[in-house]
Amino acid sequence: MRKSILIIGIILLAILPFVSADIPSPPNPTVKDIPIENHISNMDDFPEYVFVVYGDIPGMCSPKIIDEDGSVSGSFYKFCVISVYAVKKSDFDSSILxxxxxxxxxxxxxxxxAVKVIENLDFSKTVSITSTEDKVVNSYNISLNSLVPPEPKIKRDYKIYLYLIIPIVAILIVVVILSKRRK
Amino acid sequence: MNLIFAWILTIIIEWGVFCLFFRKDYLKLIGYSILINSITNPLLNFLLLFGINMITLEFLVFAVEIFLIKLLFDLRWKTSAILSFCANLSSFLIGIALGRFI
Known part of the structure; x- marks a missing residue:
């Protein structure tokens, strides 16, 4: 009787975290969003151009002129696919803004x-709450002849392999201890 | 909280629980605490990256530590479960308390 109560108790404890019914999910406490600062490093090379950052959802990702210092700032709706365009000053129509x-x-x-020079810009990145990163700075060296490829969505942090190597080493030591003890 | 700090803190807290429980062989106990927490703590943090619920992971750690304590300390299953429960509850509660102040 006691055993079956214990087993039921353990099963209940195990499934409890998955029981959420219609309760809205709380914010995930294991991750956080950090800002991405995008910067064009060679804007001075193109004095005859205006650079405009633009998404593709009307009203939520309206075009904005990039500051002269090359920093691409702005708040855009999260589903906007943000790109940077170079437009000759002579062709630039400010009413488009x-x-x-x-x-x-x-x-x-x-x-x-308009020449698309950067595509798929991100302005925030989700990282583990344990991450020591507080922001990401992406610097772009643009060219009018080629599109700067999007930043890789996932930057691998090779320290993550320590999370696996340390337990494997510890398991091996435990196995050695136990096998020595058996002898 | 820094990962290494959390790892070392867990080792120390669980070593404290083991010391209170056995009251001898303190050096051997720290060795076992290092081994046990070197298996469970990095794996817990690794699985956290995938957004797995913290309570679920703590429950898994509790279960794995029962097994490890049973093997390393050569105890009965029930005693291992009690020791694992006390060690994990202490480290979990102290971790939460410190997390609020740090």
Whole structure:
């Protein structure tokens, strides 16, 4: 009787964390978001161009001119796919920054006037709560002839392998201790 | 909290529990505490990266430590379970308390 109560108790304890029914998920306490600072390092090489950062969701990812120091800032809706475009100052139409007609804005950035120089910019990154990283700085060296590839979404931290190597070494030591004890 | 700090702290807390329980062979006990926590603590932090629930992981650590304590200390299953429960509850509660102050 006692044994069956104990077994039921253990099973209940094991499944308890998975019981959530319709309760909204609380924020995940094991991860945190850190900001990504994007920076164009060679903007001075293109004095005749205006650089515009733009997403692809109307009203939420409106175009913005990039500061002269090259820092790409702004707050965008999380599902926006953010790209940076270079537009010749002579071709630049500032009304595009406030234009609410999505199709016109999209058409403008798809035209030959705008050259996409960076694509898939991220402005935040989710890391483990145990991570010591507090921000990421991405520096881009752009060219008008080639698109800067997107930053890899996952930057491997090779320290993670220590999480696996240490337990394996410890298990081996335990095995050695136990086998010596048997002899 | 820094991972290495958390690891060392867990080793010390669980060693304290083992010392209170056995009251002898303190050097051997620290060795066993290092071994046990070198298996469970890094694995717990590794699995945390995948967003697995902390309570589930603590329960897993508790279960694995019963097994390790049983093997290393050569105790009965029930005694191993009690010792594992006390050691893990102490480190969990002290960890939470320190986490609020650090």
């Amino acid at each position: 406030t234009n609410n007609d999505y199709s016109q804005v999209q058409e403008y950035f798809n035209s030959s006037k």
